[in-house]
Each structure stands twice: as C-alpha cells, then as structure tokens.
Amino acid sequence: MTDVCMIIGGPQGGGIESAGQVALKTVVVKGFNVIGTREYHSNIMGAHSYFHLRFTEKPARALRIPVDLVIALDAESAFTHMWDISTKSYFVYDADSQDQEVSKIPSMESSLKRRVKEALAPKGGATVGSAVKFVEEKGAVPVGLPLKSILKKVSDETASPLSAIAKTVNIIGLAAGLYLAGVEYDYIAKGIELQFGNRPKVLKPNLVAARIAMEYVESSFGKQKALPNGPHRGRSRMLASGNDVVAMGKVLGGLTFQTFYPITPSSDEAFYVEENMYKEDVNGSKISILVLQAEDELAAINLALGAAAAGARASTSTSGPGFSLMNEAISMGVMAEIPVVISLWMRAGPSTGIATRQGQQDLLHAIFSGHGDTPKIVVASGDHREAFFDAIKAMNWAEEFQTPVVHLLDKYLASTVAVLDEWELDVSNVELSRGKREDSPGSEYMRYEITEDGISPMAPLGKVPMLISSLEHDEHGHVTEDPVDREEMVAKRARKWETIARSIPEEEKLVLHGDPEARVTIISFGSTKQIILSAMEELERRGILTNFVQFRVLSPFPAETAKKLLSRSEVLIGVEMNFQDQLSFLLRAHTGIYVPHRVRKVNARPLYDTEVVYAVEKIVREGAKEVVVSGGA
Amino acid sequence: MTDVCMIIGGPQGGGIESAGQVALKTVVVKGFNVIGTREYHSNIMGAHSYFHLRFTEKPARALRIPVDLVIALDAESAFTHMWDISTKSYFVYDADSQDQEVSKIPSMESSLKRRVKEALAPKGGATVGSAVKFVEEKGAVPVGLPLKSILKKVSDETASPLSAIAKTVNIIGLAAGLYLAGVEYDYIAKGIELQFGNRPKVLKPNLVAARIAMEYVESSFGKQKALPNGPHRGRSRMLASGNDVVAMGKVLGGLTFQTFYPITPSSDEAFYVEENMYKEDVNGSKISILVLQAEDELAAINLALGAAAAGARASTSTSGPGFSLMNEAISMGVMAEIPVVISLWMRAGPSTGIATRQGQQDLLHAIFSGHGDTPKIVVASGDHREAFFDAIKAMNWAEEFQTPVVHLLDKYLASTVAVLDEWELDVSNVELSRGKREDSPGSEYMRYEITEDGISPMAPLGKVPMLISSLEHDEHGHVTEDPVDREEMVAKRARKWETIARSIPEEEKLVLHGDPEARVTIISFGSTKQIILSAMEELERRGILTNFVQFRVLSPFPAETAKKLLSRSEVLIGVEMNFQDQLSFLLRAHTGIYVPHRVRKVNARPLYDTEVVYAVEKIVREGAKEVVVSGGA
C-alpha cells in the first residue's frame, strides 16, 4: 500500500512553496490522498524552509518523521534534514554542494550548526559530503543531483539564459524525488501545469526542467518502478489550506464585513476573503464583502463591532499578539452584547515568540480574555472540514447569542493543505441564522430587553433610536449604577450564558472517536485531531486500543458529557502543544477529573502521528507520566 | 460596647468626601477604631454619593447595613437610604425638603425612583415627608434639620454671605448626626481642625456650623448622652486608604519608576506616589521617583518594561480596562523576562461597567492574561496592612524572578480608609531585594543564560552589550527558531516557574483563619478578608463555628497546602464578588476540590459582614447552595 512521506527543503524565496503545491497537485492527480504543510522562518528570503508532505490511499491524516524522501535543494537543507531520513529512503541533494561546510552557511541557526558539527565529526568534518555519509549509514540512498549541469541543460533546451531558468531548481529537485518515489512524468507535468498553467513563460522551462531531472535520475539510478495509481480518481477534488477553508466558510456563511491587521498565520485567511470579496454572480447572487485592513488589532475588532451594531455579519481574524490587544474590546462585546467572530490562529508564544511556527498555547487566554466576568464562546476546529463548518457556525452563534465568538485555530491548520471531496463540504443542509434579529423594531424597542433566556431582540442601527453601551445599563441601554439594575443585568447575562450552554448541542461540543470501551483515552483539542486519529490506528495495530475525546467547544464547557465519556477510562492522556496542559486544567476545573498523563510538544513544530504512537506506548507500557516529544526540523 | 455604623449622603461635589474625612478623624480622636468608605457615581458633580463608616472599640473590620445613623443632606439621599436604617437609629434629613417629590429629582436613577414610589405609595406619595414616615415606622428616629435657618445663623455668626458658607451643610449634617451618636463638640471640632487646619478661611465657618448644628439638636431633641471615649488614645495613628498604603509600600519599597494612565479606582495610588515622588531628606536618604502619565495603558506598561530593563525598579497601576490593554506587553514581560509590577485595582465589569464601584471579576483574567503560556505571579491583598507589605513583596518578586507580578486589589480597598497603628506597618524586618541582579557583568554576559533554577543573572542596560527579545531566543537573547533552542527555553521558563512556586513560602500564599477544627470553611480572596473575619465572630456567637482559608497568592497556586487545609471541611463555602465563582474554579482546577456552596455579590456594592452572616447561616442551616446578597445603595 502506498504511504509516502517526503520533505523538500530550500531557502525561503527559493520556490519551496510552489514545489510543494506542484507535489500536492501531482499526487492528487495520481489518485492519492494528501496532506502537506510548509515550515518556514519568520523571514522573507534566504532562511531555510521546507514543505512536508504525505500521500497515501487512505485518508491522509498526519505527517510523520522519519520520511521516505528528502529533497535538499541546498546545503542547509541537507544538514537540517539529515536526521529526518528513514531506512530505505532517498536523500536527494545537490551534488555540487558536496564540499560545502556547515560553518560557512550564514543563514543557519547557530545551535543547529553545533549539532551538525557534533554529529558529523566522526564522519570527518561537517560538509554535505559527510551528511550524505551519515544518511547512507542510516540506510538511506543518497541521490546527488548535479544541479549546475542540469540547469545548464534546461537553459540550452529552452534557449534561455541561465539566470532566467535558475528558479527551476525547485522543480528539478522535486521531479527527481517524485520520480524516485515512482511518480511518472505525465503526472508531474500535470501538477506543473496546474500550478503554472496561467503563466506560460514559467510553465515551459519548468516542464523541461522536470523532464531533464527525471531523465538524469533514470540514467544514473536506473528506471524506477512506477507506483500504481491511487484509488481517488475520476472526480473533482479540492486542495485547500486551513486559512482557505475558513475564508470559504466565512464567504459562504454570509459574512459581509471583515477586518484584519496583518499577522502570521492569520492573514492568509483575510487575504483569501479579500480575493473573494466581490463576485457579481454566484448562482444568481452576489458576493460583496467589505474587507478592511485596520491600523492595528484594537481598530480591527472595534471596527467589526461597530459594523455588527449597524447590521453587518462581521468578523476579524488574528493571532496571539493581536488577540491580546483585542481583550478590552472583547469585554465590550460581552457587555454591549454585540456579535463578532474572532478567528484566532495560534502560533508559538509567548509574545512574538516564533511567529511562523506551531503552538496551542492560547486556549486559556482565549477563554479568559477580557476583564470582568466575560464568558464567550470558544470553538476549536480539529481539521479542515470542521474549520469550514465552524466558520459558519461561529457566525451563526455570534448573531444568535449576540456575543463574541472565538474560533480557535492554529498555524498547523493554517498552512496545512488537505485534499477535500465535494461531499465533505456539502452545504445544502447548512442553515444560516441571526437569531432574534429584529429588522422592524417598534418605537418601544429596547436594546437590552430583559427576557427569560437572557437574549434580547437585536435591531440594527438605523431603524429606531436605541442605545448601545459598554457601561452597565438598563433595558434601554441607558447607563445606570443602580444596584438593582446592576444585579438584574448581571443575571440577564448569566441566563444568556446558560441559554448558550443549553442551545449548543453536546455532540457539537465534544466528540468521542474510537471504541467507547477502550481503556486508554486521549483528550485533546484543535488541530491534533487527525494526527491522533492516525496514531490510534497504528496503536491498535500494536495492540493498544484507545479512544479519543475531542473537545470542540471549550466554552461553554461540556462538563457533564465529558464526565460521562471519561468515566470508564483507566489511562487518561492529555495531548497538548503547550506547557501548561491547558485543556487538562480546564477539564479538571469543570469536572474534577485529573489527567495523570500528558503528552506535550512545545518545540514549535507540528505534531506527528509517530510521536503520539511513541508517547502513548511509553505511557501505557511503561507508565510514563509525562512525555515530551520533539520531532521536526 | 460602642459599635456604630453610619451613612452620610449628598450630591457629588457637595462635601461628602470631606465630611467623611472629618468623621473618620473625629472618631479616631475619640479613641475608636474606624473604617470608612465612599460610594460614588462615575460623575464629577451632582450625582448621589455617600460615605459609609463604622467605629468601634474592637478592630473595625467591616461595614454593615442597616446602619445606626443616616445623615441625608438632600432629598435624593433621604430616598436612597430609607431602607438602610435599623430600628433604634437616627435619620437626619433636611427638614426643608419635606415636600420634595422623588419624581422631581433629575439626578436619580430611574429604577430607584420606581422603587421609592412603590414603597412610599402607601404613605401617600413619594415625598421626603413620606420617606420620613417610612423610616419612623421601621423604628428610626427622624431628625429634621432646618438647614436653611441653620445656614442663616452660620452666615450671621461668621458675618459671611450665605453663598460663602453654603458649603458647610455637610458639616452641619455630620455634626448633628455625630452629636446624636454621643460625640461631643470638642472631638468634632478636633476632627474639623485636622481636616481644614491649613485653610483657616474654611476652618472657621465649619467650626461655627458644627456648633450651631449641635446646639440645634440639643435644643430640639434634648441633651444627648455622651459616648465614653474609646480605648485607643494616647498614641499616633494613621488614617489611610488602600490606594494610599499601596503607594506607601511602593515609595518605601524602593520604587524608582512609576507610570500610569488615569483610571478609577487606581489613579489615586499613582497620584499619591506622585505627591511623594521627591523628598530631599528622609532619614538621610532621598526619595526620587519618576512618575509619568502615559498616553494609554499600552504605553504605561511598555514604559515600565523599558525602564526596568534599564535598571529601574518599576511599576504601573491600572484597573480592568487598562489591564486588558496590557495583555500583549505582559506576554512580552514573560518572554523577555523583564520585572514589572502591575497593581490591578478591580472594579465592576465587564467593559467600562460601573467604573467607581466594587467588583472582583478579574482574577482569572489576571492569571491568564497574555497569549502563549504566560505564567505570572498574582498576589491578592486582603486588607490595608497586607496591601502595604504586598506592594513591597511584589517588587521584590518581580525583580527576583524577572517577571510581571500582578498585585490584585479592588475598588473597595482603594477607597476604604482604615486606621493603622505604628506597629502594624513596622518595616524594620522588611528586606528589599533584586535577586540575581548583576551590576558588573563581564563581557561574556548572556542575558538568558540557562541555569538550573531557570533564573539568569540580570544586568541593567548600559554595562555591556546584551540582547533582550520578545522573540524566542537563545541564551544571548538572539532570535532563534531552532526546535532544540526553543524547547530548551520553554523548559528554562518552566523551571523558573517551578522555582517561583517553590520559593514563595506556602504561608504567604494562603492563610487559615479561625479554628482549624471548624467544620464550616469559607474560602475567598482579596478585600473580603476582614469582612469575613468580622462575620465569623458573629457566626460563632450564633453557634456556627467557621474557619476561613484566605488565598493570597493565586498564581502560583498553593494546591497541596490548600488540599491539606480543606480536607477536613464538611461545608465548603466560596465567597466571591463575581458571577463566575472564579476562585472556586481555580481551586478545583488545581486540586479537584469542588466548592458546593457559593455566596455571591454582584451588585457592585461592598460586601457587608451582615450579609456573610446571613448567607452562611442560610447555607449551614438550610442547605442553600447559592446565596446572592444584594445590600447597599
């Protein structure tokens, strides 16, 4: 059965992203499922980045290291990924870089350099050549590509100067690697066409480059056995990142107003909304969304709140630092009861931290954001499909309950591209709603009418005079400091919160995956979902039956159901990408249930299914309390 | 035994604050302990405010309603406080306001007006006259002061025009009331002198006014029996608010840099530091503190962080909305390991809420402020004495552990004036420390040196080149995205957090008050301390033996000790002034202990000991799960 995991690495700005895209498209065309993500520095050009991809016949749920194929477009990549190779794998590198020394690479992190030097000292010095020996000893097959001469050939064949086609090295490396993995030229050509089809000047040399690269590999290493096509052919499929699908959910879910202030890894979501902000005719309807870049995140959320008060379906989108800046306005959203969706794309913190890398450290901050008793809905998506539908749900909830809703996502989801089938995104049963929206309020309208469920009819501004206030207010919205008014309004908001907790079905709040009878239970939230599901299959193969309670709505917290689901578990394991065990903390706070075993990943890299397998085995078989996993380059 | 509680009410700007100050000083001079607080609207002039005060021979720990004496300087006060009177009390009011109707008072909250109208309907309409009947029926003795004619007399005796002495009505009312309570003229005169002594033009008419008022009461209601003097005479005593004592702690604790952005109820702390920022000669030393008003709270904390990096002992001070704005910088403080103290004066939220009123709703927000796994120290003071010493401790901890420290306080503490004896503020055993401060770093100095306890020596800027960074960094402070560096630094910060948890003694983190054997245990934090202590005495009298675990350091949370202390309790009661039961949540999260009984106060008024007594009885005797108390005008 086909199940290939590969890495292609090179300098930022060196075409890693497009190589990854081509690879994704190629393997999809070849009939496989695929998942792929880009790891990169907070840098525009020159620092190391890599695309990490897995394709398989089964659902492509997770990445893993070691991989079956490393394509190192430069010396830094060769050094960086020399540990990532498995036995029986290919290690494609630039043969011309053979003598390059690690100490001469300015862009490399100094402590990585140290580690490379240490590892390669026994091999006679830290050169690419030694790295090749190193991987060879691990069982990998090194494949040195003479990039310079290949480029020369491309230049000759396309009759273009070297400088004009120098950028095709990414495709040269990729094509060579894919060929070794058994992918035929036609598929790669198709992948290239899908990527560059609308830019003929780029398309041509890349096709040539791919062919020459493959010919070189064939002539030097023999003709490779072609991989049989995967089963997923003969239909339309979508390749989209987490950023993309959230944007899609917003656009189709009726968003009319989106603000943002650029920040990784959120901005690509906002940009994708912006790209689609205006479409004349979609099924006879028009898409028209005002997208505005704010001067900062304070403005971003306050703009959205203002727009929502004026009747727009509004959202904003940010990451940790921006979210921190939104705290005061979130508190206003709770007090003034204004709907707004905040897509919070977590990344490695604290503070600026590592802006372009993975972390799940903002759960408790999201829940307790804003001073002064400010409950809000927090929903965390586990994968692309959930992220798409949650984006719509979040807008519904925001308007139904007139409250800020935090849609919790992360860098891994943001930049991970998944393949999606049409039925997976079926929206025909999705309802859009605005709750007690009042479009023709009478003159007696009171913005904060006290109701049994705590929810007041909400009219947009412009219909009849009304007051909206961040101060404690009476039913009209008029400021009041009266103790009785105050207590009534606190009680109203508390009732509203109970309504929210009651109205969101338990099955949307948490999901039990796997065998309910399993004695080993994993709990987690967010983008670890598919990785854990993938690990569970392998664990079962290894004789460990697990189940997995995925927490989707973290606030209001589904305490009773969680208790029920977890009551039978004998080994309870929390899997989290933060060091405070934030979900475990929350679970115990709400249910008293202590999570005695923890799997943590805090090195700002994605979680791999192999790591979950390793850690759970260590816990189940050796009784480990806490396992920190550290994979990834 | 003397134990008198009184209220004096009138319009903002009408001298309520100074009447309260005079009252405080008067009863202290008379030998009593005292506690007093001002309740006021977020308004400069005209809205209702009142001073609430209790004096007694015993420690003055808490306020209560009903009171023994209401002094209503205007009609609004008469209406507002007509419910607050106990049987056998005095209700002093302006006899000339007899016919004033509640509906004619523009400044009054409309729902209070409604309640007054309802209550007075059976009395023949909502006039002050009816209110007087109302209180009379409750057993109070109404004392109508003919304010106009008294003022006329004052004007005549001082040979000043009416307009010049009109402001003395506050003292007229106060003197009349105090006289009824048995305080003789000489003491009141002393109180007035202490208050106005340095403004002779104001002093004189107030003395005259007080005398005339008392003469009037004597002539109309007979000579009152003088109260025997209290036992606390013959020594120096201090009257200071919570704002004052925190400022004092900062000034004496070595603060050199304080920023603020004005916000109630924090700014009076900053102002008091500012008033004392420069003193040429104190015991041969100089006080010299730079106090800077920032353009916003973002600047306030970032200025303090910059100053701390440059070697200053730095703090800032704010309330909920401002604290919300500080979230991002707090996260930077954690990442860049910069010491800073944030005095957080809680008030009624969410959002702007009721700016000048009590709330304890920011506990969880304070603990989880800032994105990205950002543990920080949070210490909550229970009373003035603690607040003073905690202000010093907070600065020590901030510098010893190079971390943001949140000093949690609230509006009640802020504006409550307590009497303090010299020994209570004894600083002779207080140590000031800066931890691993390195004043002569060598050229090999690394700002983030990895150490076993997670704490790196800290040198101020200006000694030797160094890097301070909000990005993930290596030991030098240089930005790094390397996964190994990253994990090491996360681990370093985690170790530091363990060091903090270990280093702060458990007995500073929580305190058990009362009989360890008691079966009923109250838990709480912050300014409820003395109120609960006072209630415990009464409860014991009523046959309910309680103890009280006061949580002082909420982060790091003293989980093990808490478990130990709470293990024997049969009835566990949380007393909190928020609606999310934030302390109970935290306790359960850390220990699994569920707090089944809750006493809540959310009407933005101070908690009274009488309410705690009522609620605990209800819980213990009737098994109530949750008791919401709602006293206060």
Add this chain to the structure above:
Amino acid sequence: MARKWLDYKTDSWVQWCPGCGDFGILNAIYRALAELDIDPSNLVVVGGIGCSSRSVYYIKGNAIHTIHGRAIPVASGVKLANPELTVIVTGGDGDLLGIGGGHFVALGRRNIDIPILVYDNAVYGLTKGQAGPTLPAWIQTKSLPHPNVQGSLNPLLLAFAAGYTFIARGYAYHLNQLKDLIKAAIQHKGAALVDILQPCPTYNDFMTNEWYEKRIYYLSEDPSWDPVVRSPQEHKEKAPKMLEKMMEFDERIPLGIFYQNTYKETLEERFEKIMNGYLSSPPGKRPLGKRPIAHPFQVFKEKVIQV
C-alpha cells in the same frame, strides 16, 4: 415639518458640572442637527469615555457608548457598514487625541465621512483633572501635584498631516458660530475635525472662559478668508497660509474653518469603485439567505482539480 432643536434633547439628566463648556457644545449640536433636519433614527452618535463622551445619552438618536479611545474605529465600522447613516463622534481630547491618537490619525488616511467633535478642555475631566494632550507644558492646573512636564500637540496640524479633509476650530460658548461649524462638518463629505475649545471650570483653572475670550477671533473676520480647496493646485497654493493659521495659538487663537478639501474621495466612494453596488447595498443592509448561496466547489474553482 422640520425638526426643532428640542426634538434632539433626550430626557436623560445631563451629568455635567454647572458652567461646563460641554453644555454649550451639546446645544450647538442640537441646533446643527435641527437645521439639517436629521432623522434621529438615522443618526448615530458614538462616544468614547469621559465627561464629553456622555453626550451620546443626551442626543436623540442612536448612541454607542464605546470604550475609552475607540470611538473612531467603532464609528468607522458603523459608517462603512451603512453609509446612509449620519455618524458623529463626540469625545474628549484625552480620548480622541491621547489614548485614541492612533485611530485619530488613521481616520485621516481613510477619509471616512465622519465628523469628529473634540471637546477640548486640555484635561482629563472624568478622572479628576489630569493633564490632557493639549495642555501646554509647565501649566499647573488644579489637580496637578507638579506643573505639566509634557508638551501639547496641535490637533489641527495633526488632522492635516493625517489627511482630514475638513478642519475647524470652535468655541464651546459661542453657540451660533459653533453650530455653524458643526453643521458644516456634518455636511462635509469626508473626515472632519472640529476641535472645540471647552472650558472645564472644575479642573482647568488656566484655560478659562476669560483666558479664551481674550484670545479668540474668527478667521471669517478676514473677508478674503476662503478655506475651500477644490483641486490639488489650489491645495498647494493655499496650504501654507492655512498652516500658519493652524499654528497660531498664543495671544491670538483663530476660530472657524481652516481647511476644507472638496476633491478628495471618501473611503466609501473608493469602496464603491472596487465593489460595484457597495453604497446601495452595504454590509449592514445585505440580507442573509437561509442557506449558503453555493457549494464551495462552485465558488472557489481555482482550488478545485479535476482528477
């Protein structure tokens, strides 16, 4: 029948101190609204936090009492979501030029059609009289323990630098003139500043009514004064003189309209250019369907591969 100024008065108790300049401003607003006959249902007054910001409760219409310093972004959100509304910002110098300074600047760049009425008392009134961003250095008003060590900024120049297209200064106690300025600001299409000198008798004992009355005069006293620029060329020619006037703030303080740019487009107009129909069916008024209008495969075609 046209509305009267009293039609804009709410029955809320006005919480200001006796003699506060804010009363004058409020009255001028009532009158400006009445003369423009603005439908209260269509009016949105957005305030920050401060004495001045409480105005929102006193003007009949829709009100948003936001948080300190954020009135401008909230108001911008309202206006962009529904450009048919008349949106006005009322707030203090501390609110709009201190904590909200960044947003004040950003509004100029956007040129959204919102008049910003700054109740400029040079102090933080509601928090008891600290120095505001327009209080000159070394002045020690009542509440200050020391003279003000921070300098003051010039709101008019700031607005000009940021790109406001209408810049005026008024005086709180000159009801009629102020009314006209506010009217003009509302009528102007674009970001408009009216910096309103406002005595705070309670805390600003330096910039008192007397202090101001001695200094203020109207630009319109010079019959040749024409603040309107209708083209970049005219802008270039007139700007130096206008800036000179904006800088005058010492023994003489000019009032009136300093600058009005009639050719620069508003953000709303710009959005209409990139989103046809935006103005007629803006975000706040677009109806929400019962279901998504299409399947994602139909809409985001560039992401779909035919395998």
Add this chain to the structure above:
Amino acid sequence: MARKWLDYKTDSWVQWCPGCGDFGILNAIYRALAELDIDPSNLVVVGGIGCSSRSVYYIKGNAIHTIHGRAIPVASGVKLANPELTVIVTGGDGDLLGIGGGHFVALGRRNIDIPILVYDNAVYGLTKGQAGPTLPAWIQTKSLPHPNVQGSLNPLLLAFAAGYTFIARGYAYHLNQLKDLIKAAIQHKGAALVDILQPCPTYNDFMTNEWYEKRIYYLSEDPSWDPVVRSPQEHKEKAPKMLEKMMEFDERIPLGIFYQNTYKETLEERFEKIMNGYLSSPPGKRPLGKRPIAHPFQVFKEKVIQV
C-alpha cells in the same frame, strides 16, 4: 582610538532580501555611530517588529526587540530610566506610524531625546507586502488584490504637529547623506524623526529606486536653507516655508533636515527641574537599600494623627 564602522557590525546573519534598502540604512547607522564614536555598551537600539526592526540584532550594542508598535514607549522607558544612554529606535512605517501611531505622536509632546529612524517602505514587509500607512491611495503594489483604498499620511507633518524638535528625511541608498542625517538626529537633544525612504524591492514595485531617484533632491542644494530655529520668534517666521517643504511629495521629493528646534527643553530636562538630581542619579541607577529607608509614619506624616 576612535571606533570604525565595522566595530558596530555584529556577526548575525542579516536576514534581508537582496537589494533591500534596509542594508543602506544599516550601513549609514554604522557609520554615524562610528563618527560619533559611541560606546556600544552605552548604546541601546530598540526595535518593533518588522523586517526593519530586526536591525537591533545587527548593530553592536544593547538591543531590545520589543513587540509590534511599542518600540517608542519601551525606548522612552529606557531613556528616562537612564538618560546617559544613547537610545535609538529603528522600525518600519507600519510599526511606527500604523500600529504605533499613538506613541509616535506622544513622543513629540514629550520631546524625549530619542531619534526615531523610520524605515519607510510604504509596505508591511515582513508580513508579505500589505499597504503601509505611507502608501498613496490607488497604488496597487504586488501583494495587493485591489488598489490601496486608504490614503497615506505625511510623517514629517505628523511629527511637526506632535512637537518633534528635529525632522528630517533621508534616502536609504544615499549612504553619506543619510549617515549625516542620522548623526545629526542622534546629536540633536530631543525627539528626532528621520523618515528614511526605503525601497522594498520584494514588495513595493511602485516606489522603486528609479521612482525615487527621479524625484529626490536635497534641501541643502539651496544654500540659504537653514532649518534651525533658535527661538519662538524664529520658529514663527520659518515654519510656513518649512511646512511647505514638508508637504512637497510628488514630482519632487526633498531630502535633508526640514526643521530643528534648539530651544525647546527635553522631558529629561523638565524632570530635572521638578526633581533635583534626577539626571545624575536617574531611576535606572539609583541603588536599592537593604531595607526601607523609614517607617511610613515618618514619611507620610500628613496621614498621621496624634490621638
């Protein structure tokens, strides 16, 4: 022995794209520091977040890499805590004039002795090329899906309105002239702005080197140009001309020093006036005693009553 510019270069890898204007700026900074022979131990470079802000790692000295938009308050804290340090802010237009705009304005009011070097590329470089606050309206640079609907602000005017006492504009690729401007900004006592036009070859394909080179010229080409004002009177006389020059930004873009005020006190000097000895024993250098210097009853006497 005086230092050489290479003495200010760290061995960090400089992460900018090839041809980035930031290289020019960095080199000019090295040279300015060398000519002023500033002791690296005494130098504190404070950056926000952005391509430009990374400069802090490349200059030998103390560095604080703060958060986005907050370099100015952090730097102000450093400087006020220890005025003997040379404190420099480096950052982008987005950082200093966008998200940090409020602090940019506040610094002018304070006139703290800090030079602000704005790497002004009119885009948000590090986040991949969105419009910055100085990008003119309707320009559509590479990364933008639509032309820029927001207008631009004028950093020089903004600084003037806020109270900066030194205002200059330089060009990233004119090493020598820029070096002189930065030197002058560091030497100036007070808040100084150097707005540095900086081509971003990766994202700003409109304001390119060619675009700039066609337009820029130096104020000093006019031998009578004297930007220094030594008194309020001189200020009044010269300001209109200076402002006119600050506004010139179209076919011609002047570079050089536009304005330098030598008579306005810095905040540090003002603090010294209200706190004798502040400068010689500032907050960052005051030693901490082992114990509080006195009992509160001795210090806060006005709160103590003899009963």
